[in-house]
Amino acid sequence: MKIGLILLSFLLSGVGSAQNCTNCRMNQNLLPQVPEPPLELIKIEKATYEVNTKASFCKRPVEMIDTIVIHHSETPNTDTAQKINEYHLSRGTPEDPWYMVAYSFIINSPYSGSNTPTPVVTEGRPLEIVGAHAGAGIYAPMNQAQKKMFDEGKVTCGKENEEFVVNPKMVKDDSIYANVTTIGIVVVGNYAPFSKENPNGYSILFPRNPTKGTQDLIARTSCQLQKKYPNMKSIKWHDYYRPTTCPGSIKKYISKIISLARNYGCEFN
Amino acid sequence: MRIQLIFSLLLFSFVALAVDDKSMNDLFNKYNSLMDQKKIELVDEVFTQKFIKESGGKKELIIKINQLPVVKENKKVAPEINWRKGLKGEIYFAKVKYTSQDKTKKTSQESEFMILKEDGKLKINGTISDDN
Numbered sequence A: 001m002k003i004g005l006i007l008l009s010f011l012l013s014g015v016g017s018a019q020n021c022t023n024c025r026m027n028q029n030l031l032p033q034v035p036e037p038p039l040e041l042i043k044i045e046k047a048t049y050e051v052n053t054k055a056s057f058c059k060r061p062v063e064m065i066d067t068i069v070i071h072h073s074e075t076p077n078t079d080t081a082q083k084i085n086e087y088h089l090s091r092g093t094p095e096d097p098w099y100m101v102a103y104s105f106i107i108n109s110p111y112s113g114s115n116t117p118t119p120v121v122t123e124g125r126p127l128e129i130v131g132a133h134a135g136a137g138i139y140a141p142m143n144q145a146q147k148k149m150f151d152e153g154k155v156t157c158g159k160e161n162e163e164f165v166v167n168p169k170m171v172k173d174d175s176i177y178a179n180v181t182t183i184g185i186v187v188v189g190n191y192a193p194f195s196k197e198n199p200n201g202y203s204i205l206f207p208r209n210p211t212k213g214t215q216d217l218i219a220r221t222s223c224q225l226q227k228k229y230p231n232m233k234s235i236k237w238h239d240y241y242r243p244t245t246c247p248g249s250i251k252k253y254i255s256k257i258i259s260l261a262r263n264y265g266c267e268f269n
Numbered sequence B: 001m002r003i004q005l006i007f008s009l010l011l012f013s014f015v016a017l018a019v020d021d022k023s024m025n026d027l028f029n030k031y032n033s034l035m036d037q038k039k040i041e042l043v044d045e046v047f048t049q050k051f052i053k054e055s056g057g058k059k060e061l062i063i064k065i066n067q068l069p070v071v072k073e074n075k076k077v078a079p080e081i082n083w084r085k086g087l088k089g090e091i092y093f094a095k096v097k098y099t100s101q102d103k104t105k106k107t108s109q110e111s112e113f114m115i116l117k118e119d120g121k122l123k124i125n126g127t128i129s130d131d132n
Helices: A002-030 A081-089 A146-152 A213-227 A248-261 B002-017 B020-036 B042-045 B049-053 B058-066
Strands: A056-059 A067-072 A105-108 A120-123 A139-141 A154-160 A173-178 A182-187 A235-236 B080-085 B089-101 B108-118 B121-127
Touching: A002 A120, A067 A213, A067 A248, A081 A105, A120 A146, A120 A248, A173 A248, A182 B121, B020 B042, B020 B080, B020 B089, B042 B049, B042 B058, B042 B121, B049 B121
Parallel strands: A067 A182, A067 A235, A105 A182
Antiparallel strands: A056 A154, A105 A120, A139 A173, B080 B089, B089 B108, B108 B121
């Protein structure tokens, strides 16, 4: 009798699990696919920076960011991330100083024919803090999701240990300060020709282009970011936002960088 | 008497070392003369030794200057200079706006020069491309 009951319950559980399994398969088809875990394409060095606690800065949800903007520093390519931070702590006015390094990532990479500096990508300003790189007063279009986040008061500005508030000047029609929806990646060095306006530049007889290694560092960094933050779908350059020689010859290689990123499984426009 | 002398010396050194519009304009007048290939000998007076070294040396820098196209006198426009002392350390930033006087198109370009004091004199230590 007991054996009969055990057999019966076993059979019933088998039917139940078969039904569940059918439901599971159906659900699997209906549910969105679980995103792949972030793939580490490149080791990004962490750094601790001195900040100006008297400076005001803005916070945002990382989901606001849809664009990566490429820059060159115009300074010697041996400058470190800390050196760039030092420059930026000197920038601004006593009333409106800069908070810290303005870029979110700093790429050091040698020029063609050289093996220094050692290629390295270093974290700069945290992604949650709005950068200072695209240009003050430059606006970029907002999509519905970005507009919603702004309307919900998720982008706020203030100083450390003070109240953070929404700055309505950030938004004009359906656009927002470009710095809010972008991050800056800087390639340390000067990729523009020597001129009166650019005395750090390369000789016109020896044009300087980003090496394959440099292009690859930009592509891997961008792709790694997209894998973690899928909203980052676009790669642009400084000159896209306002007339400037930045990022020099790197601008010509943006489409190449986008195709390199595709090899790592990322799609940028 | 001694106090007066010390005070005068302090005042003199302050005036001599102070950075003002005139000293900044003087630097950029020299810079223009150098880059326009009029006074190549000003290299050491215009640029810091660090900058010269990073440019591949004095000879290399002069070669680059001599390769620049010569701009006709009547097309030259005095650049607009806006400078301020950096907030940290003894560094100055000068935003210089160059306007081209081409008849077909009038364009302007801004550069941000970094200026340091070397041997008590203002000298250019390069430019920086950043924005806010």
